[in-house]
Amino acid sequence: MxxxxxxxxxxxxxxxxxxxxxxxxxxxxxxxxxxxxxxxxxLAPTIRDGAIDAINKGINRYTDTIGMMELREALARKISLDTGQIWKADEVAVTSGAKQALFNAAMVLLNPGDEVIIPAPYWTTFPAQVLIGGGSPVFVDTRKNGYVPRLADIKAATTDRTRAIVINTPNNPTGAVYDVETLVGIAELAINCNFWIIFDECYGDFVHGHRTHHPIVSVIPEVRARTIIVNAFSKSLALTGWRIGYLAGPKEVINAVKALQSHTTSNPNVIAQHAVLAHLQRGDGGxxxxxxxxxxxxxxxxxxxxxxxxxxxxxxxxxxxxxxxxxxxxxxxxxxxxxxxxxxxxxxxxxxxxxxxxxxxxxxxxxxxxxxxxxxxxxxxxxxxxxxxxxxxxxx
Known part of the structure; x- marks a missing residue:
């Protein structure tokens, strides 16, 4: 059985x-x-060379459970640049892709019976991981609004059991990019109703036309205390098979993630870590x-x-x-x-x-x-x- x-x-x-x-x-x-x-x-040349350098140096040992300190520091600098805020290494955890980052968030945030609002259409893994974490997905239909949720619909879905909302922009599968007004409304609602925002921005490097990607912690800085940022290099560096992602959030969340990850995967692949670090240090954006x-x-x-x-x-x-x-x-x-x-x-x-x-x-x-x-x-x-x-x- x-x-x-x-x-x-x-x-x-x-x-x-x-x-x-x-x-x-x-x-x-x-x-x-x-x-x-x-x-x-x-592959990006910096990724390839970083991996080969690490192999040639015989690097094959454990790193810190949530990633090498040098990589977490580099990621903190990247997130600081992306958001216009100061982030530190103890607010960042490196994971085996964004899926593990999302899994970690679900496992350290959710209690049985907690509700998580998920705009639909949604990436198929979002509700699955909520269910694994003991929560209940609550879907908000976005199809009549250009695949961007209406704040009134999110408010209607909010109850005293709401623990979090998952925001994925640019969105998979629809390609919708959330506007500032929508993000401000969601952030203010999260603050007023005391729930978390799980902000998946894995496609943030790819916006088209006159659209702009806005990190939610940039539009309302006060929401940072209740936001988990999830990102990865699978899309931005075409590294789907390398499985390197990260999450950023309050220190207490990162500490809980570290404890959880020590009992699941331990550290992410060490060669992939060195490869991404090399790119963050040497890449010129080309x-x-x-x-x-x-x-x-x-x-x-x-x-x-x-x-x-x-x-x-x-x-x-x-x-x-x-x-x-x-x-x-x-x-x-x-x-x-x-x-x-x-x-x-x-x-x-x-x-x-x-x-x-x-x-x-x-x-x-x-x-x-x-x-x-x-x-x-x-x-x-x-x-x-x-x-x-x-x-x-x-x-x-």
Whole structure:
């Protein structure tokens, strides 16, 4: 018999979508995979050289449980620059990716029965980890407001059991970037109602057009005492497989995270730590600029192709590197002729008929959404989207 908590969650549905694409490719079908939340790119030279230097020096021992002091100091300087506030190393914990940072936050903040507000659509891991931590997810629908939550809806979801809210901007899966007014309202509500803000800004380096990413502790400094910042290098340095992330927050939270992490993973990979430290010390921003340029170009190519959709609105894609399609009109019950009636059916049809892998919005709590990554290889993106447009437009 398994523990009862295993009934609270299943495998990540984004991971399942990637696995389905791989299975189809392994079966000999030509597949263009637009499922993965990663950027197709070479390593930053500073990352590569930092890792090789560490290996050549024979570095293979434990570090401090929550990361080398030199790395935490460098991260504190980075966060200080990002937020316009002074941060210190004892307010930072290095983790094995952002998922562990979020897991740590859930485990040290939540008691059984605590409620956590999560705007929907949401990254699939948010509610799963709340449930693992003994809490109850409370979802706030953002679909009618451009995927940005309305403060009135958040207030309506707040109760005396509300322990935290998860804010993810730029948002995965929708690409929405929260405006200052929304962030101010959330911060003031958290202060007045005495709950935590878990602020996931893993896509903060990628905003487009006239949008700007704003750390919530910058817009209302007083909220810092009840904010956990979660970030990683998986997206900003295209290091998904290296598993290096961090969280920043009040010292008592970091102390609790250190104790917890000492009983789970202990320190993050030491070679990856040295690689990121080398980049923070020697990087000149050139690699990050290259990634942003790559994504800017891919986004424009994708929007040009998607502008040919006839029954699906062209996505805004203000942040991150996803196109998030609203299939509401396409899936109307009145449609006939064998057209899909659910987002899951659309995904299955795309894979079987067009050879394009995508992620259904059901993975994100949205039955009419579809996520497409434009971090995919450039030579695959345009033909993949053209296949998608052709198939979706055929369901008239």
């Amino acid at each position: 398994l523990a009862q908590r295993t009934n609270l969650f299943g495998s990540s549905r984004t991971a399942a979508a990637r696995a389905a694409a791989k299975a189809a490719a392994d079966a000999g079908k030509e597949i263009i995979d637009l499922t993965a939340g990663e950027i197709w790119s070479d 690699y990050e600029s290259k990634l942003r340029s790559q994504l800017t170009s891919a986004r424009q190519i994708g929007l040009n192709v998607l502008s040919s959709l006839t029954r699906v609105p062209v996505p805004k894609a203000h942040g991150g590197f996803y196109f998030y399609l609203d299939l509401s009109d396409l899936l109307r019950p009145a449609l006939v002729g064998g057209a899909p009636t659910t987002a899951d059916e659309v995904v299955n049809s795309l894979l079987s008929k067009a050879g394009v892998a995508a992620v259904s919005g059901t993975a994100f709590g949205d039955p009419v959404g579809l996520r497409l990554s434009y971090g995919a290889p450039a030579e695959k993106l345009e033909p993949g989207l053209r296949r998608l447009v052709e198939l979706l437009n055929s369901w008239e």
